[in-house]
Amino acid sequence: MRRPNLVRSSAFRLTLLYMILFGTSVLGLLGFIYLSTVAVIDRQTEDTIDAEVRGLAEQYREQGLARLIDVIRLRSSVDGSDYYLLADPNLTPLAGNLVAWPKETPGAGDWIRLTVHRQNQSGASSRDVRAQLFTLSGGYRLLVGRDTHERTNLRDIVIKALAWSLAAALALGLVGGIVLSRRMLRRVEHVARTSQKIMAGDLSRRIAITGTGDEFDRLATSLNAMLDQIERLMTGMRLATDSLAHDLRSPLTRLRGRIELALRQPPQAARDREALADVLRQAEAALSTFDSLMKIAMAEAGVGTADLRVVDLAGIAGDAAELYEPVAEEREIRLCISTQAGAFVRAQPELLAQAITNLIDNAVKNTPSGGRIDVVVEARRSVVILCVADTGRGIPPADRERVLDRFVRLEESRSTPGAGLGLALVAAVARMHGARLSLEDAAPGLRVTLRFPLAREPELPVHARAVTQA
């Protein structure tokens, strides 16, 4: 198999997605902090400038132009981030630390932005300044500004932080992603490798479970359960085909032997016809054996489990008992049936009917005249019990397991016809229906009991129910 490609792996794609999400979040968060902080700083700057302008205007109003000029000179002398300029109505500077009145863009309001070029000992520099323009009475103009380096600094910090965080987020995401992908890929590869080995024929292999109970464990558990089921079916099928081949070989050998024997003898119409009739009988027996084996194999493999429907066991058992009633009577056996209402089971009715007729058939064959057979159907709280009891020879405890196998016929029954598949089919049908089969001593006789899980009564369509009530 091709080595899984890291870039094409879902883990990698997931990592990439996480990295993008992470990066976007960092970007968004820092952007939001930056914008709201800038807004706060801007407002603070404006508030301060506003307050200063109002203060200066008041001084001018109360103490005159000369005082204002003094104050502005005093304040301008401090080398800081504050800028002042007082100009006469012709915009000629009177005091302040700006050399000229800035060019005003008409309609821009009182607030302007300007770039100030500074010259001092350390050299030239330029600053962005936010300033308010104010016209005093008498046409004098006042400018108060403050540079926005705080804001610029903040932007620099944010950008730097952003770059670092992004780098960190991406690096962490990448490393984490690689580690995660490797881990996931390793487990996926383990599953793939194990399935390949299983496909190559080693059906006993299972996918390892780490015990963490995560998705991979759950996946492995269900895959393992599926493998168990497949193995069970395969084993069942193999056993079925093996025994089918084995079981058909003997009747076919007998058939062939009979034909060879007839052919070796000189032709004689009457004897040949007899041989042909014999061969036909044997062929029919082989076919019926084959049929039973197929049914057993299918029931054992669980074929038809999908066709189960809720049926009334009492009805099925009643019909089967009724079918055998004349036979029993002919042999002077009392065949009694007692059923209870509500004996609903999920079943394949035809197979179930055949299993029950097999049980009754066995009972009829093994019960001496004057004996009695009881067919009982009981509905309990959670189980439905079917019981076929006879007063025949019974089965010794040691043989009770064995008679459920194919072709087992106890010595005593050799004289009666039958291939010995009856109880094997019953056992297979029981397994298919989830029923427990038990063989007990009925003292005297045999009691075969099947315990089915109780099914819910089938929902009748409305019109059918109305008819039933009427």
Place this chain on the structure above:
Amino acid sequence: MRILVIEDDVETAGYLRKGLSESGHVVDHAATGPDGLAMALGDSYDALIVDRMLPGLDGLTLIKSLREQQISAPVLILSALGQVNDRVRGLKAGGDDYLVKPFAFSELLARLEALARRGGADDRVATRLKVADLEMDLLSRIVRRGGRQIDLQPREFRLLEYLMRHAGHVVTRTMLLEGVWDYHFDPQTNVIDVHISRLRGKIDKGFAAPLLHTVRGAGYSLRAPA
């Protein structure tokens, strides 16, 4: 009867053709699905025997096409698939009866004749059945022979009804198991024989001419004395 056999296995087809001809029927044969469909559409037959697995066009599709073309001749499906749902699918597709391979020829013949008869005079709506002096009233569920009333158990009544509906024809044990008990398997002991002999005891005992006959190697037949 004119019968069309659509079967790809040469030996089975030959065996069917021979057996049916010997029983007095006229047989045509098609070896593939498309040939069979063309013949069935082009000619009129009293009954069709259709193998389920055919080259070119499978048996069930063929039957569906026939039914869509309003060809209502009875169809007997032959198949190696004998599961309950296989049979149900076969009958749903428009087949009238379903016979699982391998089969005894007598079984096939009995079923085919029963089908062909059903395709003709349909007496399923009748309320009275009559064979010689044996009469059955399906509404009052009273059975009389020669004016004497005969008491029957419900199942015996259904058994007799089935035999009377197929009066004059051979009815096999399997047909009885399917038609009267709805069982599609053979119980190991031949229980049907005992049911028949019990019924015989009720309808034939004490009468000069027996109506219920055993047909060796095939089954039973209820018929009026010749």
